[in-house]
Amino acid sequence: MSTEIKPTTTARISAEVIGTFILVFGGVGTAVLAGAHVGFLGIALAFGLTVVVGVYAFGPVSGGHFNPAITIGLATAGRFPWKDVLGYIIAQIIGGALASTLLFVIATDREGADLGNFASNGYGQASPDGYGLLAVILIEVTLTAVFLFVIIGTTSTRATVAFAPLAIGLTLTLIHLIAIPVSNTSVNPARSIAAAIYGGGESLMQLWVFLIS
Numbered sequence: 544m545s546t547e548i549k550p551t552t553t554a555r556i557s558a559e560v561i562g563t564f565i566l567v568f569g570g571v572g573t574a575v576l577a578g579a580h581v582g583f584l585g586i587a588l589a590f591g592l593t594v595v596v597g598v599y600a601f602g603p604v605s606g607g608h609f610n611p612a613i614t615i616g617l618a619t620a621g622r623f624p625w626k627d628v629l630g631y632i633i634a635q636i637i638g639g640a641l642a643s644t645l646l647f648v649i650a651t652d653r654e655g656a657d658l659g660n661f662a663s664n665g666y667g668q669a670s671p672d673g674y675g676l677l678a679v680i681l682i683e684v685t686l687t688a689v690f691l692f693v694i695i696g697t698t699s700t701r702a703t704v705a706f707a708p709l710a711i712g713l714t715l716t717l718i719h720l721i722a723i724p725v726s727n728t729s730v731n732p733a734r735s736i737a738a739a740i741y742g743g744g745e746s747l748m749q750l751w752v753f754l755i756s
Contacts, residue, residue: 550604555627556634558605562597563638566609567737569593572646574662574727583723590728591716598708607708610731611635616691622698632733639737647741663742664729665749672724676752679726683756686718687730729753 550558573581573589581589598607606623608614611632617623643661650658660669666679674682693714697707715730722728729735735753739746 552627552630555605556630558601559608559631559634560638560641562601562605562607563609563635563733564642565597566590566593566731567639567642567734568646569596571643571662571734571738575646575650575658578662583720586723587716587719587728590719591712591714593712594715595708595712598711602708605631609635609638609733611733612687612731613691613694617695620695622695635733636736639733640740643737643740658741660746661738661740661742662727663738663746663749664727664735664753665746666726666752669727669745669749670725671727674725679752680756682722682725683729683753686722686728687756690714690718690730726753729756 570586570590570593574586578586594609597609601607606617608617608623608631614623614628614631614635618625618628647658647661650656650661663669664679666674666676670679690711694707694711696702697710698704718730719728722730732754735750739750
């Protein structure tokens with residue numbers, strides 16, 4: 544009889560760094576490098592596809608969170624140990640920042656490059672369609688909750704876990720289709736931090752909204 548070997552802490556943290564890197568590089572990268580070509584639909588699909596790929600690849604190692612909101616939510620639901628929360632969040636922020644840094648280097652190596660706000664999240668003038676602070680908070684809180692409920696439901700012992708990454712990815716695609724015009728869609732503080740680093744002063748000033756919602 545074989546004994547299952549649990550991933551080490553180093554392996555789990557590394558998986559969260561790489562998975563969050565893929566999420567930001569794929570999603571934010573599509574918005575920054577190809578947004579004018581693929582539009583909102585393409586960007587939404589990019590975020591969803593990166594989650595599908597990341598969860599299938601790294602879910603067996605770390606659980607495939609790639610998002611501080613998910614890590615905290617799962618811990619609150621008793622599905623993840625609180626002692627590991629800080630390490631996961633740090634790993635996610637590092638992975639996102641590495642991805643946005645690489646994207647910045649690539650994006651600026653083009654003549655006349657205009658990066659705008661680097662696909663950062665925002666409200667008011669920083670919202671794609673000019674939505675205010677209240678609308679942004681409401682949609683971010685609502686959709687983050689929806690995302691968490693889907694993750695908890697699809698990864699429960701009563702669900703068909705093999706299909707969980709697909710369901711999670713499709714949900715994130717739907718979330719982006721709804722929220723891109725409002726807030727540029729966060730539902731993930733690590734993604735928001737990663738973009739705001741290169742998004743400029745207004746992006747950093749408005750970052751607090753996406754850290755608390």
